[in-house]
Amino acid sequence: MNPIQNLKKQNFLVLIPVLCMSLVAFVLALVAILTYAGNCASEFNGGRVSANVTGFGIPAIILAGVAVLVDAAALFLAKSKKLASIFALSRIANYLAFMLLLAAFLYQILDEYSLLGTILYPIFSGAVGDPVDPALTSSYFLSLILALVASLLSLAAGITMRKMSYRIEREPQENKEGKVHE
């Protein structure tokens, strides 16, 4: 197979999972933050939505979205090594999304320690404990898990893209006519 075609095929095989991961991370992050903001602050934390969770979560969603767009663009537009290399920078957005989602996840624990404590107290004390709306408990844990998974998926997408980027660099450079310099 033509080395260029081979490269494109290899990149395509990488870009598809990266795009999937980025897309899932974006959707999960969006659902996590919406679930949190929509449900979890209703009974606890004085009825407030944690500014820390949303403060980190919203930029994370934006960055994850950017990563998705760039990855999608790469799928169709990365016809040269240079372009592929540039599109591979979507990993930076994924890295940042990972960091911000990690912070949002941790703040979701810290700022909602009342809720978490109330849920966990009966488990550790052996008592029934105070009632927590099951829907609230579900929302909270769903949001928590989704934020963590989204964070890890962003990281995974970034790392995979980075691998692809290094592989591109190792691959032979094509000339303007599309011929390969050995």
Place this chain on the structure above:
Amino acid sequence: MSKSKLLKVFGHKCWEPLMVVFGGLFMVSLVANAATVPFNNELHGFFHTSAYEEVKVEGAEDSTISRPKLKSAEEIEAYYRAINQEVESEGLVLLKNENNALPLAANSKVAFALSGTGRILYATHGPGVRRDGEKDGAFYDLRRALKEETNLQVNDATYDFLATGAGKTNRGQVSGVFRTGEVDWKTYAPVVSQYDDSTVIAVITRESGEGVDVNYTGSDGVDGSYLSLTANELGILENLATLKQQGKVKKIVVLINSAVDVRCDFLDDERYGVDAAMWIGLPGATGMKGVADALVGKVNPSGRLSDTFVKDNFSAPSAQYWKLNQGFAGTYGNADDMGLNLTQKFYGVYAEGIYVGYRYYETRYEDVVLNRGGVGNFVYKDVVAYPFGHGLSYSTFAYSAANCVENKDKNGKTTSYDFTVTVQNTGAVAGKEAVQVYLQKPYSRHDIIVGMEKASVELAGFAKTKVLAPGESETLTINVDFEQLRSYDAEADKTYILDEGDYYLTAAKDSHHAVNNILAAKGYAASLDSAGDASLSKKILSNPTVDAEIFSKSSAHYHDTPSSLADEPCNVPITNRLDWMDPNRFKGVKNAARQDGEVVYVSRNNWTATFPSEATNLVLTGKGPVKYDITSHKPIVEAEGAKMPTYGDSSTPMTLPMMEGVPYNDEQWGKILNNLTQQETFETLVQCYGYTPGIPSIAKPMTDEDDGPYGVSNTAEGYSSMSCEGIICATLNKEIIAKVGEAIAADARSGHDEAQKNLHGLYAPGLNIHRAIFGGRAAEYYSEDPYLTGIAAWEEIEAMQEQYVVACPKHYIFNDEEDRRNGICIWMNEQAAREIYLTPWEYAVRPDKANAHSLMTSFNRAGAIWTSASDDLMEHILREEWGFDGYTLTDMAGSNGKMFMVYDDGFMNGTDCFLDKGTYKEGMTSAMRSSPTFNLKLRESMKRLLYTVANYSAAMDGFSNSTRLVAVVVPWQVGLKAFSVVSGIGFGALALIVVAYQIMKRLKMFA
């Protein structure tokens, strides 16, 4: 370096992963640093550090405050264990002792049955005390206690069978339902031969605890509740009885190991062959040694039941209400329509009114004897197994020479009565006798007309003899305050009254004996179910007409200085304050189950018509004033002329040690408060999460507090578990009760447990009422009787505070059940509220009584509003009527009560501190920040806290006018900051490298 070399270095594949790692660590460090704000105290505790250090400045006039501790870290454990053993010895109750089955003879053989034996319940769920001390030998189990304390031949095989073998307990909660999980008799097959010629000790254990009530249905008890014996438990007893008949078992002795009452009909049922029974409550770490002593007669039991023990768990009106409403917590009929959340939608009605515990059983019994109309088919002995106050001894005691003397003041007004009675030990062994004095107030025509209720008898005093040798006598004098004759008339006179009619006092062995004594004195001797002794009853007053003046003003004496009381009582008028929590007087709620919209309170005027017979269906009507409705964040109403207080004025620098001894109303308090900023004031008061924060600017030390009612909780040491409160007050020995307070406070201050540090306050004792048998938190509360609760609290609190450990009794108020406690609306009439539930608190907090310096409020609502947000409860009754000048603290406001346990409602109505981790930034709204009235309230709360700490807290020990607090940065804080800085700089630098490389690469690429 050349460009290509730089590109090579920057292009190394390690930078990107490192950037991500450092970025992740930076985020973790940000959150970790943020966590140090709410968890500052916990982190300092964990690392054994302090946020500031004490320094002495030169030149200040110095007088060091000395508040010494009673016991050192080395002394405390042995001392504490001895008190625990003594309390249990004195408080355990011998319920039954057929044919002198107890005490057990020396060297006799004992074996065991029932799974409770193998796993004694020492303490309850929740933050009471550590319950797993048996793991490291801190707790004494039954076998260990018997082996150490007695010379009985203990059968190890049966014990091991129950502790670790096939017979061990499976008790616990399954899907929120307590179950015993007792095995059946067939499982005992391997050990049946071991019972040969032994006395079998069978322990019945029932769990209970914080956050959950005991199941009235769905459990494995024979009546469906958790508080009756299960078929397997009864089967085991029945088979043991068969072995006894066959001569293979000598005796059967039952120990009831439970803080809540257990249905006791089986004890007198011949099928089960029980020879003797003891209630041992929850014995704490060392209490089983006292139990062992009692089993062999080293201790002669002298405890008296602090609750009525019944034969039918549903015989009391409160229990019947529970059953009819499928649990105590009902849901408002229009909860969904109104969109009520989990902290708003539940309610409970105290439909029994004042008829709690023996007040119901004895009163209805009296009405049977008096043949009062509507009394119905009530047979006392069918429903009551052991009356309130019941307790046997290995000896017998006779009462004689009862007499009552009226005491008067210089103006000729009656102040109290001295009731004297001579007690003689008529048995063969030495022992103590607990004498109870009961009061009967008249159930008058006035009461029937206006709808007041009267119990047939009320405990009015008690005393215990010394150890009397056989034949020895002692004359006891028991003082009864004249004010105990008052009754609350919420309907006509709207104050306490001295009712018309005859008043009696009688000395008695229990509540039933008391009723019979009085009825005998009234000429009904022939109609009684057991003998009454008329000679022990004294008519003390015949009041011809209702006197609505005599008790209509508070007799509380306020403090005039922190250590002295005003000569004159405060005379604050007492009138209805709680109409808004009586559905029959408050328009904001109605009972949709009845046409008239009212709830039916139990009345002795017609027992059958008023005994709970149908479920209630309360609905909120929305017709009540906003002040009393179920919403939170009520509008802040500015007081006339209110001016914003001064904040942050340090022109007159003052420190807290300077305020020791300064009267509450002295203007110097204003000056020290001026030193504080609004943020300091607010954040101090909303961060009292087991402590009150230190304020370096005025040298206020941090005070450290912890639970709990029967011992310091959260301790790494198991010995801190004391006997449960029911056992403590069952001693009916004020000296012993005071010793408990002394021991708990000494333990708190000892510094024995490093993790616990030296405590300065305890959230104890628990003063809620054993209102219904199913109330789950009984272990942390004393009794069904408000007087006994109040007196026990008085003794314990005084002893605690003598060691400068600030007592914080809990939970003010009406937190007598656990289910749905976060926001449940409690409805009742004011007579019941005052005579049953508020009474113990009056004893606990009045400066001229126990003088507790703080109290904890409750999760629940009174009526529709949070108890802490009621100025009637928090200001008018607590501070004005009773003269309380300490600080109030919420229960844990960080739980799911946070929706209604809110700062504005709390501070505006007399709540001072929040058991929370609030911050100024998030908690202080602009409305609060700018409201003069709110800020004046806030400042008053701070004053109460500072006044308490300055004058009564051990935290001030060693402080003087020259003491200053200097904030320090401790190693873990440095480490955390360094972590942040390193990870942040690392991330930034690596990001720069990565970005630079990408730019350089692109430039090269496109060159």
